Amino acid sequence: MNIVVAIKHIPSIADDLPVKGNNVDFDSVDFVLNEFDEQSIEQAVLVKEATGGTVTVVGVDMIGELDGVLHLALAKGADKAVKITGDDPAADSHQQAKWLAEAIKGMSPNIVFAGVQASNDLDGQIGPMIAAHLDMPYIGGVSSVEVAGDTATVNKEFAGGFGAKYAVSLPMVVGVQASTKPPRYAPISKVRQVAQTATIEKVAPSGESSARLTMKKMAPPVVTGHAEMFTGSSKEVAAKIVDLLKSKGLA
Amino acid sequence: MSNDIFVITEHMDGKFSDVSFEMVGKAKELANAWGGQSVSIVVGSGISSDGFASDSTIQVDDETLNRFNPEAYGKVIEALVKEKSPRLVMFGWSATGMDLAAWLSARLGKPCVAYVKGINIEGGALIVNSQIYGGKMMADVSPEGDMAIVAVLAGSFPVEAGQGSTAATQIASPVLLDGLKIKFVEAIKPAAGDVDITAQTKLVSIGRGIGSKDNVELAEELAKKIGATVSSSRPVVDAGWLPRTRQVGKSGLKVKPKLYLMLGISGAPEHLEGMKGAELIIAINTDKKAPIFNVAHYGSTADLFEVAEAMLELL
Amino acid sequence: MAAKFEKVKSVEKEHAIVDGVDISGDWNRMFEQRVITEYTPELIEKVADIPGAESFANCYQCAKCIPVCPVDIVGNYGPRKLYRYAQTGMDLTEAPELWLCTTCKNCLRVCPKEVDMIKIMPAAREQAILAGKFVPAELQQAFENTAKTGNPLGQPQRKRDAWIQNAGVTIPIIKDLARPVDVLWYVGSYPSYHPRGIDAASAAARIFSALGIDFAILGREEKDDADSQRLAGEKGLFEMMAESNIATFNNYEWKEMVVTGPHELNAFKNEYPKYGFNRPVSHYTTFLARYLDQLKPLLKHEVNVKITYHDPCYLGRHNGEYEAPRKLLEAIPGVELVEMQRNRENGYCCGGGGGGMWMDSFTAKHTKMRLSEKRAMEAASTGANVLAVACPFEVSRFEDAVKSTGNEHVTVNDILELLDRSMRGEQ
Ligand SMILES: Cc1cc2nc3c(=O)[nH]c(=O)nc-3n(C[C@H](O)[C@H](O)[C@H](O)COP(=O)(O)OP(=O)(O)OC[C@H]3O[C@@H](n4cnc5c(N)ncnc54)[C@H](O)[C@@H]3O)c2cc1C
Ligand SMILES: Cc1cc2nc3c(=O)[nH]c(=O)nc-3n(C[C@H](O)[C@H](O)[C@H](O)COP(=O)(O)OP(=O)(O)OC[C@H]3O[C@@H](n4cnc5c(N)ncnc54)[C@H](O)[C@@H]3O)c2cc1C
Ligand code: SF4
Ligand code: SF4
Numbered sequence: 001m002n003i004v005v006a007i008k009h010i011p012s013i014a015d016d017l018p019v020k021g022n023n024v025d026f027d028s029v030d031f032v033l034n035e036f037d038e039q040s041i042e043q044a045v046l047v048k049e050a051t052g053g054t055v056t057v058v059g060v061d062m063i064g065e066l067d068g069v070l071h072l073a074l075a076k077g078a079d080k081a082v083k084i085t086g087d088d089p090a091a092d093s094h095q096q097a098k099w100l101a102e103a104i105k106g107m108s109p110n111i112v113f114a115g116v117q118a119s120n121d122l123d124g125q126i127g128p129m130i131a132a133h134l135d136m137p138y139i140g141g142v143s144s145v146e147v148a149g150d151t152a153t154v155n156k157e158f159a160g161g162f163g164a165k166y167a168v169s170l171p172m173v174v175g176v177q178a179s180t181k182p183p184r185y186a187p188i189s190k191v192r193q194v195a196q197t198a199t200i201e202k203v204a205p206s207g208e209s210s211a212r213l214t215m216k217k218m219a220p221p222v223v224t225g226h227a228e229m230f231t232g233s234s235k236e237v238a239a240k241i242v243d244l245l246k247s248k249g250l251a
Numbered sequence: 252m253s254n255d256i257f258v259i260t261e262h263m264d265g266k267f268s269d270v271s272f273e274m275v276g277k278a279k280e281l282a283n284a285w286g287g288q289s290v291s292i293v294v295g296s297g298i299s300s301d302g303f304a305s306d307s308t309i310q311v312d313d314e315t316l317n318r319f320n321p322e323a324y325g326k327v328i329e330a331l332v333k334e335k336s337p338r339l340v341m342f343g344w345s346a347t348g349m350d351l352a353a354w355l356s357a358r359l360g361k362p363c364v365a366y367v368k369g370i371n372i373e374g375g376a377l378i379v380n381s382q383i384y385g386g387k388m389m390a391d392v393s394p395e396g397d398m399a400i401v402a403v404l405a406g407s408f409p410v411e412a413g414q415g416s417t418a419a420t421q422i423a424s425p426v427l428l429d430g431l432k433i434k435f436v437e438a439i440k441p442a443a444g445d446v447d448i449t450a451q452t453k454l455v456s457i458g459r460g461i462g463s464k465d466n467v468e469l470a471e472e473l474a475k476k477i478g479a480t481v482s483s484s485r486p487v488v489d490a491g492w493l494p495r496t497r498q499v500g501k502s503g504l505k506v507k508p509k510l511y512l513m514l515g516i517s518g519a520p521e522h523l524e525g526m527k528g529a530e531l532i533i534a535i536n537t538d539k540k541a542p543i544f545n546v547a548h549y550g551s552t553a554d555l556f557e558v559a560e561a562m563l564e565l566l
Numbered sequence: 567m568a569a570k571f572e573k574v575k576s577v578e579k580e581h582a583i584v585d586g587v588d589i590s591g592d593w594n595r596m597f598e599q600r601v602i603t604e605y606t607p608e609l610i611e612k613v614a615d616i617p618g619a620e621s622f623a624n625c626y627q628c629a630k631c632i633p634v635c636p637v638d639i640v641g642n643y644g645p646r647k648l649y650r651y652a653q654t655g656m657d658l659t660e661a662p663e664l665w666l667c668t669t670c671k672n673c674l675r676v677c678p679k680e681v682d683m684i685k686i687m688p689a690a691r692e693q694a695i696l697a698g699k700f701v702p703a704e705l706q707q708a709f710e711n712t713a714k715t716g717n718p719l720g721q722p723q724r725k726r727d728a729w730i731q732n733a734g735v736t737i738p739i740i741k742d743l744a745r746p747v748d749v750l751w752y753v754g755s756y757p758s759y760h761p762r763g764i765d766a767a768s769a770a771a772r773i774f775s776a777l778g779i780d781f782a783i784l785g786r787e788e789k790d791d792a793d794s795q796r797l798a799g800e801k802g803l804f805e806m807m808a809e810s811n812i813a814t815f816n817n818y819e820w821k822e823m824v825v826t827g828p829h830e831l832n833a834f835k836n837e838y839p840k841y842g843f844n845r846p847v848s849h850y851t852t853f854l855a856r857y858l859d860q861l862k863p864l865l866k867h868e869v870n871v872k873i874t875y876h877d878p879c880y881l882g883r884h885n886g887e888y889e890a891p892r893k894l895l896e897a898i899p900g901v902e903l904v905e906m907q908r909n910r911e912n913g914y915c916c917g918g919g920g921g922g923m924w925m926d927s928f929t930a931k932h933t934k935m936r937l938s939e940k941r942a943m944e945a946a947s948t949g950a951n952v953l954a955v956a957c958p959f960e961v962s963r964f965e966d967a968v969k970s971t972g973n974e975h976v977t978v979n980d981i982l983e984l985l986d987r988s989m990r991g992e993q
Pocket of ligand 1: 457458459460461483485486487499500501503504514515516517518519520521522535536537538553554555556923926962963965966969
């Protein structure tokens, strides 16, 4: 089984995001692994443990700091790490998906995992785009994967506990919402040991694709730092809340 | 090439989701401005689709499309879009729309905007407002070319504008649907045992201000009225008023619902850690200095019992 | 806490005839040789074989440790019991018991055999973590946060000095100062990020300024000391943080270091020397006690409260400082200081040590009540209306605990806040 995990390095939203021109100021933010990719790495390793095979993690090196993330993935059970030397923090999801798809093609994957979404996916997610380029079926919002022979059985989540089970003939691309078990812990001593011994394969970016979007303006929403207060009698307050909920389709 | 707008509607068990109507309402407005048609697209089998206000409704009916199948649905939508070349294709940014929008975009090489909160036309061109980085950034983007795809966040537009009585035209699937690689196996229902609060889109969350176990019922009632689930701060769980599975926070669960309605929670950092990413936070707390008001979007210092009861009357 | 392992077979004989006398009954064991082989030493050896955990095998079951173990007081715990559980089938590296010890050191204080949980626990936990066994989810989160963002709260590193904006005095950052200072103040993670910790840090800054101390902080270059993560079993993480912090400390010229928290004191004084850092470090209470003569005239406003002081395990038992905090509190005009029953060497643990800070729900599941709650009740029983603390973990723990035990009338304050209040009056 060739199991591939496509990961994404994105600006951390734990911090305030500074804006420069029409985009995030990539020089003054920390880049972190997309949180859903932690789930998809775990899911890939679980599948490997159940069926055998190798897990290859591949990502675009946006700012030259991807190694740390790849080492962590190796410490958690991935077997191989590949980085595409993109070196362009503003490369959009379309471009990244194309680069990833080209790199993955050569790995003859049986199953490709991607985090279901990333918070910076302005132009849609990586997973379905990779699937389109590789001409493989895609299912996102997945919360469990079992592979038997060349069929994968996946559970897709809708909302409120509802979902559907699908049987898919491989190869396929899976968008992982949550791994079957919570992501395991990689002890730092192991991560550091991996960092000293592991080799990360470098691949030049190949293929071109563009989101074809022109950014007109990017700005943080206006925040007041304090709730807008509803005043009046309890009945009036209740009415205002109900109106608010209705206007947002929440009641 | 047309100035039509396609709305890819969503349904489950024969019922359309609110975002479908929201999009139809918006599509009508945009189609008017462009001099095109708004078209609701229904992909499914044997459902009644005569409730949209669009200029027309196309219902692709096939036994195979009975259940959502991203591969089959994708093929059908791709074929329709290729044939009719609409100006804009709208999906919901939902469990189903998310599987299709970016895929179609890559298949057709057309631009796509996700997390869409607003769509406007300026000088004939589309300006799409998108909420990214977990809501920390609002971006205005304009898609290039003659066709664009958007994936709209639920709650962005009014539902009513999309409700109407246009009769649907049934057509057969424009593509062959055999040899599919994805097969629907079975539906998954919420597991027995307690609900998973992390999977809920709406939470009514109660804190020590709820006072006693008996009062939890009031919150349950309110939650039921708006289709929400009751969660809580830790003291409520410690007191045994709710099971541990309902605790939000540092030592509980991290939630990110669309609505987090808080009754009698002060907003300790340990609680905030579990819910500050919620999209809409409304806090009712009699203490005007409660730290929760620095985090909530809306608040009131009214009595939670009075507000909850008044809301129940209004809903 | 129910034991999950089977009880050992009874050594009593149902029927026994000794010297022709029928002594069948449950009391007959004293006439027969005790069958020691019914206990297995394997699981004791399994722990004692882990480097660092050797003293686990020393225990001779005298039970002196049990009445002083804070976890036993709210549950069923202590070294003697762990030894006994191991004898009767518990594998410590896989049992929930592995995570309950707060490394408070009270057992070691009384143990005649020097069974040292402060070494046993980190070693056994490290082995469990390396073997990929169960790690409580909250703890895993704290580890990951520390590795990623340099603090267990998961707050951005570049915001580590954001708090200084609102402290009301200038707080120099050593990098910007670009000159040697007398005192390098290591602020710590909770005082930098937790709102109640920031209150204490801001008070400290005002006190240092008022005393005219030439100090500076590391600002964004400071990282968590990671001592509690070490005690919770993540030695690799501790080493990584220690290397980074030591390099930063050595980058600048300063005469002595002051820390806000006892865990940092323990790290820099007792652990970092193993990695080559050997510089004078003191807790703020020790440091300020040296300035008592200058400080007293600044304490102009009466603070009319009855205070009881909680000895942090890592300030008291681990590092021997009991008097400085009390001297500082007594220096505040208007204060009446009362002691809790368990004080000084026998102080009761708040539950936050040894990683307990990040296992709150896990521990709560295996005990009758939280340690912080037990302690809050003890504090309230003295009649005090202020519970004074000197550790940044404690304010949030006790504020929660006074509420959950119905003792809201007791206010929880860091000694720094109380000194500051006396200096500036009620704000
Ligand atoms: C290590 C640790 C981990 C923790 N983990 C968590 C966690 O995971 N989750 C969590 O929630 N907490 C956690 N806590 C506890 C946390 O510190 C707070 O104590 C807790 O969140 C407070 O809960 P609360 O807001 O319900 O209660 P309170 O702080 O007592 O607030 C009750 C509020 O209700 C208001 N109120 C009272 N009556 C009314 C009324 N009639 N109408 C309107 N408002 C009213 C009051 O003004 C008050 O603000 C943790 C604490 C520690 C130390
Ligand atoms: C759970 C538990 C289990 C234990 N199990 C056992 C056990 O199975 N077997 C066991 O032996 N112990 C056991 N012990 C230890 C036991 O309690 C005693 O500590 C031990 O038996 C004392 O040994 P002792 O009499 O040799 O030494 P001590 O108590 O030190 O007595 C030495 C005696 O020698 C006398 N003496 C000294 N010099 C001279 C001299 N020159 N001439 C004459 N007399 C002299 C002294 O007056 C003194 O009475 C156990 C303890 C615990 C807690
Ligand atoms: S160190 Fe403290 S908590 Fe741990 S076993 Fe000893 S007395 Fe109990
Ligand atoms: S005090 Fe020491 S020797 Fe005695 S029972 Fe406890 S651990 Fe064992």
